[in-house]
Amino acid sequence: MINKLISLKEETIKSLGDLSDQKSLSEMRTRVLGRKGELTTLLRTLKDFQPEERSAIGKLANEIKVDLESRFDSREKFFIEELEQRDLEKEFIDVTLPGRRHGFGKLHVLNVVTAELIEVFSGLGFQLAEGPEVELDYYNFEALNIPKDHPARDMQDTFYFSENVVLRTHTSPVQIRTMEKSRPPVRIICPGKVYRRDADITHSPMFMQIEGLWVDRHVSLADLKGVLTAFVEEYFGVGIGLRFRPSFFPFTEPSAEVDIQCVICGGSGCRTCSFTGWLEILGSGMVDPALYGFVGYDPEVYSGFAFGMGIERIAMLKYGIPDIRSFYENDVRFLRQF
């Protein structure tokens, strides 16, 4: 009996290896392990043995059953996976083709650059302030220390709606409006559209500016240098040189133009920087005490700095765009590059 069991096991194991598909496997499983299968048939004769023999044979038979079951299972699993693999190989798609998209637009590069600049200055402690684009002459000029008939008005050729209403020529009126309604410390950044009566390759009658103002006790020119140096390092990269040189703006005293090392040629000289190695990027200075008179701040107590730059200029440098007009032509071949 024991021999019969062992030989059944061995024969089964042997023929299991010869099987080639799932169907014959399941037939064989029924033949050997099924209710009327060979193992069961064999065990029916168990009752003819002595009880002590019976238990040993029963134990062995059970072991063989468990062993064979697991062999059938793993063989079956092999067949299933093999079949699946063959099916997968037939289901080939071209993974290099574009995915299913419903189109994706682009944001205007000037708005993107504005957002980046706001983020940098926000990190330096500035709050956002905005104001009207159609502005009173008072806020655009008078309160910024630019009286009528001042030659500084030539620096900003203006669109007029009436004697005292203009299209703002800079975002500086927002500074006056903000100071009028709040006390120091004032730390604001003012982005927005501004307008000057000028149109050529470097001038658009409408363009965008961002200006900053910081007024508090004990604010110095050294602080202005610190903030703008931090800005340049953050936006253009650490190691980009910058220089401050004296200039003139009616609303600041002292005034400084800020140049950065040419980002195109690295300072060795190229067409973009007119072979000077430097690029003018912003105007700045200490707020002229005359302005405090218009907003009721005591110039003996407070001092501050202001700065401003053209967003187009920054974008042109960042992306190497040669013509300011391309920002406002709205050609999708341009828009989609950014």
Added chain:
Amino acid sequence: MLVSLNWLKEFVETDKTAYEIAEHLTMGGIEVESVTHVGADLKTVFTARINEIRRHPNDERLAVVQVGLRDRVEEIVCGAPNLKVGDIAALAVVGTELAGGLRVESREIRGVASPGMLCSEKELGLGEDSSGILILDPDTSPGLPLGSALTYIEDYILETSVTPNRGDCLSILGTARELAALIGARYRKPAFEINETEENIDSLLSIECQAPDLCPRYVARMLKGLKISPSPFEVRLKLYRAGVRPISNVVDATNLILLECGQPLHAFDYRRLAESKIVVRCCDDGEVFVTLDGAERKLPQNSLMIGDGKRSVALAGIMGGLNSEIEPLTQDVVIESACFERFGIRRTAKALGMSTEASFRFERGVDPEGSFWAANRAAFIIQQLAGGNILSGIIDVYTNPVVRSPVRVRTAKVSGLIGTDFSKDQIVSYLKRLEIVCNDMQSGEDAISCVGPSWRWDLDREVDMIEEVARVHGFQRIPISMPSGKIKPDRSQTLYKRARLTAEIMKSSGFNEIVSMSFIASGLCRELGLIEQDEKQLHIINPLTEEHSVMRRSLIPGLISALKRNLNFKSDSLRLFEIGKIFTPVDGGDLPREDLVMSGITCGVRFPDNWHYNRGEVSIYGKVEARPETDFYDVKGAIENCLDGLGCENYMFQTSDKGFLHPGKSAMLHANNHSLGFLGELSPKKVREIGLTGKIQVFEILLEPLLVEYRKKVVFKPLPRYPHVERDLSILVETNCSGDDIKHLISRLGHDIISSVILFDLYRGESIPAGFQSMAFRIRYQSEDRTLTDAEVQEVHSHVIESVSKRFGASIRD
């Protein structure tokens, strides 16, 4: 201003190169925009004496000129009209590259060989005159390269950009003085001596100033018996390189002085001054005056004029008159060296649209103390160039000499504002370099009493002096520090960020953001029907073009023109949007209302060039549309995305009556009973009128209320704990039935157990009677407090079926 380095070095002692000087000036606040090396490329041009002139054998318009160099002669063919034996000319030999790009070749001209070319100043790039060859001064030695014979030819031209507060640097002397202060070098003003005749100016001329506030000082000198002729080449070149056209010796001399010291001068022909008199006065009302450029000008009120005994002879500080101009036969001249007040000149020049070398300087402030010196200098130079006698005496009308009050400059304030410590001595030493007079304060406080020099009208406050300290010290040497301040929460960006979020959402819906001009053509909004005929617009008084003459009341015109531009460049499927302001005039207010709006436009197909969708979509008519056009629902979907993303609620879309939109395919967006804007297909008529074809969708909505007012407050709702049951409802209704109405009706009938209603199918194709459509809704039944029984659901669902049939005349489909 164009500053010649050679000229500059006459007045400041320095070995620095042009580029080093440019750097010093720029870093000192006188920006040098460019440095140009000139006259260095004339190595193959030689001075040559004209020995002999013969007529060309084959062409009577030409001459064969024998010229002598140092040790040889050459025969050159030349057609110039001003050939004269004995003159020294400039000979360009073979190989010379001329200013116009022409290369001198050895060639035969009508049969006679010419191994070079006699050149005009224009051909050499040394002037504008091309009427004849350049004749050099007679004492020039022949046979030398031009640059060695005339060392002033090689030069560097510094183009400075002078800020409006620094009129004192609009001259060579002023620039030299500034440079000397910045680099600590010596500055010397030219010295000269005048020989006067016995005849006195007072016996010949009287001057009356009726407007001392507009003309603080008027100085005059006279010369008699001079001879008008062209200036020598060196003078002409100086003027040319400064961008001033040479005319004749007397006028050139006045321009030379203007460039040298910044004092504008005018020379009158004495014999043309009626009653031998000069009167400084304001113009008559409505006066018309002919300036020496020949233009007849109607003078603005209160323009300052220079008159003689009878009439006006010059527009003060701007331009002389044709009636007193220097003429070829002029012998006696009056030189005016006056100081006119800045604002007066500017008003007149601006009103007349004129800007001259003189007005430009007066507007930026001319040193009243310099007028006297300049009058003498002019007399001296005119005599050198045109001969004649200088009359003794000077007329100087200086009613109210400018007195400058001292400015208190506190050491602590200087250090505090600049942000670094300065000693009093250091401050004084910097200020003194600028010829600012510094004295200790009598009170003994730690401060200085300062008086700026007469040419620096811009220095009258403490802060002005502080800037000078910082400037001479060097901005670059000021240390870097960070301002300190209390940190406070930043709510300032909320609105801005929401607006940008809206843009991001539009971007995800396939829209490209544009930025268009805030001003548009005045007729556009009305023609498109965006505003009514009687609605006002904000007009610009001085627009650049009619295309940009009113502030937009809608962004649609800008979007249309962007669309057109892109269609012209063969981009045919477009989705564009813009976020920007529109401007509405307000009755009785100075400023218009500015509203932030978002607008968009689309055209072309929904899925351009996308292989996934190329075989098309099934339309509601059951047809496969191969390349479906972008339609109303695309735009509405994009807007709904924004509303959803912004967290808006209580909004709805209702039919629109906008005339420019397709009546059946347009809607108004409402929120809390306010109309926020429109969306829809542009009517075929408008599409034709704007010169386009196909289907164009547009929308415009007020953005700010969406960013601010209509945001819902988010309150957490517990997740459902009991299962839901879904039932579909398929009905046949007329096509004008509103899906929203059906949905709302079903929701209302919900007895608290309908949690959602979704339209999941719409069909109008075959097997559906004309004028009808099939709609299928999926209704989800769910309760918050129990598992619903079939009977419960069935009861409500039956009620829904019944009501929908009754209310909308719907028949139920299975």
